[in-house]
Amino acid sequence: GEDVEQSLFLSVREGDSSVINCTYTDSSSTYLYWYKQEPGAGLQLLTYIFSNMDMKQDQRLTVLLNKKDKHLSLRIADTQTGDSAIYFCAVGGATNKLIFGTGTLLAVQP
Amino acid sequence: EAEVAQSPRYKITEKSQAVAFWCDPISGHATLYWYRQILGQGPELLVQFQDESVVDDSQLPKDRFSAERLKGVDSTLKIQPAELGDSAMYLCASSLEVTSGNEQFFGPGTRLTVL
Numbered sequence: 195g196e197d198v199e200q201s202l203f204l205s206v207r208e209g210d211s212s213v214i215n216c217t218y219t220d221s222s223s224t225y226l227y228w229y230k231q232e233p234g235a236g237l238q239l240l241t242y243i244f245s246n247m248d249m250k251q252d253q254r255l256t257v258l259l260n261k262k263d264k265h266l267s268l269r270i271a272d273t274q275t276g277d278s279a280i281y282f283c284a285v286g287g288a289t290n291k292l293i294f295g296t297g298t299l300l301a302v303q304p
Numbered sequence: 305e306a307e308v309a310q311s312p313r314y315k316i317t318e319k320s321q322a323v324a325f326w327c328d329p330i331s332g333h334a335t336l337y338w339y340r341q342i343l344g345q346g347p348e349l350l351v352q353f354q355d356e357s358v359v360d361d362s363q364l365p366k367d368r369f370s371a372e373r374l375k376g377v378d379s380t381l382k383i384q385p386a387e388l389g390d391s392a393m394y395l396c397a398s399s400l401e402v403t404s405g406n407e408q409f410f411g412p413g414t415r416l417t418v419l
Contacts, residue, residue, distance in 0.1 A: 198346070224404045236308075236395055236410035237347070244405070282346050289359055290335065290399060290406050294346030 196220040198295035200283055205301045212270040214298045216283030219264065223285035226259060227292065228268045231280045240268070240281075270300075278302045306330040308411035310396050316417045322384035325414045329378070329398030335359075336373055337408060338381050339395040347395055353379065354402045386418045 197219045206212045218226070224245050229237040243250045243257045243266070250257045256269040266283055283295040309328040317323050329336050335354050339347035350369065352360040355376035364371065368387070373379040383390055393413045399406040 234415075236412045237397075238410070239407055242405075242407075284346075286404055288404050289352070290402050290404050290408070291349055291352060291360055292347075292408065294348070296344070296346050 196223075196285065196293040198283055198285055198293050200281075200295040200298045202296070203299045203301070205303060206273050207303050208273060208275055210273055212268075212273045212277070212300055212302075214268045214270075214281050214283075214300065216266040216268075216295055217264055218266065218283070218285050218293075218295075220285060220287070220293070221261070221264065223287060225286040226257075226266050227284040227286065228255075228257065228266075229282040229284060229294075231282065231297070233279075237282065273300075273302050275302045275304055308396055308398055308409050310394075310411040310414050312414055313412060314415050314417075316419065317386050318419050319388055320385040322382065323386050323416060324380055324382045325394050325396075325416075327379045327381070327396030327411060329396070330409055333398035333400055333409075334376070335399045335402045335406065336379050337397040337399075338371055338379070339397065341393040341395055341413070343392070350381070352402075359402060383416075386416075388418050391416055391418045 227242040228240045254271045258267045280297040284292040338350045341347040351371045353373045395413045396411045397408040399408045
């Protein structure tokens with residue numbers, strides 16, 4: 195079945211850029227997503243990219259997609275302490291079913 | 305702003321007991337999803353409804369789990385009997401339609417602890 199992998203932890207200093215990486219196995223995925231989860235809360239959609247795009251920018255967020263390598267990344271510019279959370283990569287198919295990665299805990303040091 | 309509602313927020317039960325979770329999706333959303341999130345992992349889809357019909361329940365442990373969405377609006381997920389390994393966060397989400405690219409909006413979740 196589909197497998198989505200992420201590194202477990204990333205620590206950055208406030209003001210630096212953060213880059214969270216994700217790899218997936220199913221090349222038929224049509225949409226790829228980044229979700230944010232704060233402690234004890236549900237998931238919040240941050241951004242998404244369609245599979246025929248290479249890059250998408252949305253304010254401080256930049257998503258890069260390398261379809262050949264099945265690699266997705268999320269860059270957060272000027273990272274703030276409020277960005278501390280778990281970030282999930284997810285891939286979606288024809289029926290909108292999402293397969294999530296294991297999540298990356300982003301810790302922002304003041 | 306419209307939100308997905310879930311109740312209860314927290315549930316503690318003993319193994320072999322029955323538990324039920326309720327979800328009310330955003331009004332007008334035809335598609336409803338139940339996910340299970342074990343601590344330290346990403347959410348895993350248990351069941352997906354389009355209106356009152358099941359679209360995907362391939363990961364639902366049907367010997368103990370059941371889900372229904374009788375009138376195509378709110379939904380109930382039941383576990384009977386609960387086992388220790390069922391301790392997790394149960395997340396409900398909804399989207400306008402079932403087709404790819406429809407944003408899923410998540411509720412706050414129900415955290416289940418089985419003792």
